Amino acid sequence: MTIRGVRADDAAAIAEIYRPIVETTVISFELVPPDAGEIARRIEATLEAGYPYLVAERDGAVTGYAYAARFRGRAAYDGTAETSIYVRRDVKRGGVGRALMTALEDRLREAGYRMMVAGMSGEDAEPSVRFHAALGFTLTGEIPAAGVKFGAEHKLTFMWKRL
Template sequence: MIRPASAADAAAVAAIYAPIVEATIISFETVAPGPAEMARRIEATLETHPWLVFEDDGGVAGYAYAGAHAARDAYRWSVNVSVYNAERARRRGVGRALYHALFEILRRQGFHMAFAGITLPNEASVGLHEAMGFRPVGVYPEVGWKLGAWREVGYWGLELQPMGPPAEPIPFPDLPPA
């Protein structure tokens, strides 16, 4: 089941994210946020953008969210997106299902482009994003230091809806039901 996240999901989300922060180059955070910080992030995101969780018999198995691409006003029709899965949920279509649901909401909100940053190398994430229709748009070389080496981050973009005169994006809590 995919549903909007709430602060009540913070401990489960933090548990999924912690090993990614602590043991991989996937996230550039170096200290895993705890449940209180995750609750704050979820609540702040939901003021304007979707944050979804995938729930199975074992609880929250993955999550995906969108946020502002950049602070300046002209960027308001673009979002950055991320998806993370628990170890038990990898290679089961959870990320793809979360992204399908997330992108449908973002389209309804009126967003035009979605961008994803991927620390390289990461074949699984590149494969997922390209399977979802993302195309490479650039690479920041040696942009971050993690786990003893300089890392580069590739960026991929996905057109959510065609270009044309945009309407103002609808904040997530104000989005009418589908």
């Protein structure tokens, strides 16, 4: 497995990883899966803002991706980055997520960030909570009924890690 910076031609593979997550879970509160063109636009915006965007690749195929983004809009938050990570369903529990988050953390630390924040949505967030806890994140709390998807309210759980 290789962890590398995202390329423009990764957009279609990323869209395919993300599509079933949007369509069938509350892991993302997004309601309509973005197509490859929209993913390409988001990648470009993330990189232009100076945040890392990484992919895991095995045998030439993208198996997961992780990126950081601005956490809130005020300058006092500039040392904090919000992280996101998604792994292809057929390779979960194979070390892809850990490798991506470790590399993302390293990139953020090298860039001078002091804090990472992660949000997990839905009542089935426990595997993500366990994953982040194993990587040293601390549970901050939950916002009940933070989002509505599939006709029901769902909570949002937050965790943080000091770099």
